[in-house]
Amino acid sequence: MKVLLDKWAIFFLAFGCFGILFVMHPTTWLQTLIIISTSVLVIDDEFRSRYISLFKYSVFKSIAWPFLLWLAVAIAVALVHGKVSKFYFPENEFRIFLSVAVLCAGVHLKSKTAFYYGLVAGAIAAAVWAVYDVYIVHTWRAQGPTNNPIHFGNLTALGAVLSLSVWLLATDLRMKFRLLFLCGAVLYSFASYASLTRSSGVLIFCILPLALLPQKYLLDKKVTIGLCIALIVGVCFIGFSKPLQHYFRLDELAAASNNSQRLDYERLTSNRANMWHASILMFQEHPWSGVGPVGFTENFQLLIDEGRVQDTYTHNQPHNDILYAASMGGVFKLLAYIALILGPFLFFYKRYKANPLGIDRLFNVLGMQVVASFFLTGLTNSNFDLQIYSTTYAVLVCVLAKLSTLADSDAINVAEPSKPSTPATPSC
Numbered sequence: 001m002k003v004l005l006d007k008w009a010i011f012f013l014a015f016g017c018f019g020i021l022f023v024m025h026p027t028t029w030l031q032t033l034i035i036i037s038t039s040v041l042v043i044d045d046e047f048r049s050r051y052i053s054l055f056k057y058s059v060f061k062s063i064a065w066p067f068l069l070w071l072a073v074a075i076a077v078a079l080v081h082g083k084v085s086k087f088y089f090p091e092n093e094f095r096i097f098l099s100v101a102v103l104c105a106g107v108h109l110k111s112k113t114a115f116y117y118g119l120v121a122g123a124i125a126a127a128v129w130a131v132y133d134v135y136i137v138h139t140w141r142a143q144g145p146t147n148n149p150i151h152f153g154n155l156t157a158l159g160a161v162l163s164l165s166v167w168l169l170a171t172d173l174r175m176k177f178r179l180l181f182l183c184g185a186v187l188y189s190f191a192s193y194a195s196l197t198r199s200s201g202v203l204i205f206c207i208l209p210l211a212l213l214p215q216k217y218l219l220d221k222k223v224t225i226g227l228c229i230a231l232i233v234g235v236c237f238i239g240f241s242k243p244l245q246h247y248f249r250l251d252e253l254a255a256a257s258n259n260s261q262r263l264d265y266e267r268l269t270s271n272r273a274n275m276w277h278a279s280i281l282m283f284q285e286h287p288w289s290g291v292g293p294v295g296f297t298e299n300f301q302l303l304i305d306e307g308r309v310q311d312t313y314t315h316n317q318p319h320n321d322i323l324y325a326a327s328m329g330g331v332f333k334l335l336a337y338i339a340l341i342l343g344p345f346l347f348f349y350k351r352y353k354a355n356p357l358g359i360d361r362l363f364n365v366l367g368m369q370v371v372a373s374f375f376l377t378g379l380t381n382s383n384f385d386l387q388i389y390s391t392t393y394a395v396l397v398c399v400l401a402k403l404s405t406l407a408d409s410d411a412i413n414v415a416e417p418s419k420p421s422t423p424a425t426p427s428c
Contacts, residue, residue, distance in 0.1 A: 002041055009038050009105040013399050014115035018122030018159055021392065022129055022152075022191075025145045028391040032095065035395065039101040050104040059347075060103045063401055066336070066343035067394065070384075071097040073336040074293070077329040081292030088293050092390040096340075099394035107402045112363075115403060116173075116181075119163055123184035123191075126156045130194035142194035151388055153197025154377045160188035161206045161369055164227070168210055169362045199380040204232075206369045206376070271312045272319045272380060275300070278309045279323035283330070290330040317385050321378030324385055337384070344397045345371040351404055363404035370396045 016030040041047040054064040074090035129144035129152075141149035144156075163185035167178050192200050211228045278300050282291050291299045297316045303309045318324045325337035348367035355361050374383055374393050383389035 001037075002044055002047065005034075005038055005041060006047075006106050007108075009034050009102060010107040010399060010402050011111045011114050013102065013395055014111045014403065015118035015121075017115065017118055017392070017396050017399060018162075019114075019118030019125075021155065022122050022125040022144050022146075025147075027145050027388055028395075031391050031395045035095065035098045035102055035391075038105060039098045041104075042101065047104060051101060054100060054103055058103070059351075059405065060401060062343040062347045063397060064100050064103065066339040067097050067100050069336045070340050073329060073332050077289060077333060078293055080289045081295065084298075085292055085294045090293065092384060092387055095387065095391050096384075096394040099391075099398050102395070102398040103402065105402070107406065109406065111399075112403055112406070115399065116166065116170075116177075119159065119166065120180050120184050122159055123163060123187040126152075126159065126191035127187040130191040134194050141196045142191065144191070146388060149195040150197050150199065150381060151386070153192045153195030153200040154203075154373075154381070155388075155392065156188045156191040156195065157197070157200035157203045158370070158373045158377075160185045160192060161203050161373060162366055163188060164207060165210065165365055165369060166362065168223070168227075169213075169365060199377055202376045202379070203373050206372050208232075210365075271315070274310050274312045275315055275318045276320055276323055278303050279318040279320065279327040281308060282327040283323070286327075286330060288330045288332070290326065290328045290333060293328055296327065317382045319381055321375070321381075321383055324382040340384070341371060341375050344401070347401060348404065363400050367397065367400040367404060370400060 013031060013034055016034075020030045021027050042051050054060050055068070058064070071090065071093040074093040078085055078088050078090060126144060130142040133139045133142035133144065142152060143149040144152045146152045146155065163181040166173075167181040167185065170178055170181070208228050211225045279296075281303060282296070282299050294316075296318065300309070300315075304311045318327055321337060322334070325333040329336075345368055348364045348371070352361060352364035352368070355364065370393070374389065377383060381389075383393070
């Protein structure tokens with residue numbers, strides 16, 4: 001069991017990140033199964049030594065510690081609010097923490113290929129779901145197996161970003177194979193378009209920086225710049241096209257602001273602005289421990305009764321990761337969220353800067369894009385309050401971190417604590 005997981009856990013996760021994500025319900029069953037199985041290996045002495053070294057000597061410290069901190073703060077907040085959350089357990093935070101064990105597993109070159117094939121397979125599955133939902137079942141917004149069009153739209157948009165990046169940056173792949181990722185990006189974009197998720201459009205900011213990379217790392221500098229210009233023109237075209245404005249419900253933004261006395265939050269931001277306002281008020285009143293993991297709805301209703309926020313449709317979370325952390329768990333949860341985003345991003349950025357030869361640089365770029373994507377979509381959605389996002393984020397970060405260290409044997413094996421080397425015997 002240990003040998004099997006040590007050799008193949010990263011391989012199956014690399015494929016399953018996207019290859020299984022849009023195939024069936026529940027979408028994260030494979031990832032959850034593997035991270036739980038890998039975590040059990042901590043009972044083994046050798047594996048436990050690797051695990052402990054993650055927090056002491058490993059290059060993965062900036063990932064392992066934020067994941068642990070995220071869970072620790074969540075448990076502390078739940079204990080502080082134990083009277084109203086007796087049976088609450090931070091399962092999403094726990095699942096993120098369990099993913100740390102994946103960093104102890106070995107990795108080989110086949111895992112890169114598995115990630116590539118998984119990305120393509122996910123594009124095909126997402127497009128099939130989009131066609132099925134919209135043209136066969138005739139639903140208004142495609143949602144695939146995610147049970148929510150917002151989840152489907154954001155995750156397929158992330159797939160499009162990663163596929164475009166592989167097409168542009170994977171210089172070690174043959175051109176025929178790279179074209180598959182261009183096709184994959186188109187399929188992912190179609191699926192995201194079918195979901196009518198307005199917030200997924202913000203992920204364009206994860207693609208534009210590619211135009212600034214040196215030409216030697218790109219498929220073609222002119223192609224990259226042309227692609228970025230085309231994306232900007234496309235966004236502007238949507239902004240000036242009334243049929244597309246209506247299709248994406250952008251015309252509601254202007255209609256919701258017509259009344260200068262009272263904004264129509266429901267039409268303006270699907271009630272999000274009202275929840276954001278309520279979250280800020282909750283944080284101001286409970287800055288240290290927040291309102292607790294299950295206290296948002298009750299406190300939201302109190303603010304409505306006091307006339308401090310509008311009486312709009314009540315939700316159980318703020319639909320914003322920053323405000324979710326601040327209102328639910330106070331300043332400590334907010335700091336833990338910043339670490340959860342900043343730690344992995346700095347890991348990928350530092351390895352990217354320290355790798356002038358470009359070996360496995362692609363996976364550092366993909367890692368930064370994953371973190372940035374979850375941060376950007378988290379501005380209008382509480383990603384880490386949901387299993388599909390929290391599990392996908394943790395697994396993607398860990399898998400891409402391992403794939404980015406394929407040229408680093410110490411990182412691959414997560415070496416045990418280093419020991420002083422024996423001085424060489426001087427030659428006579």
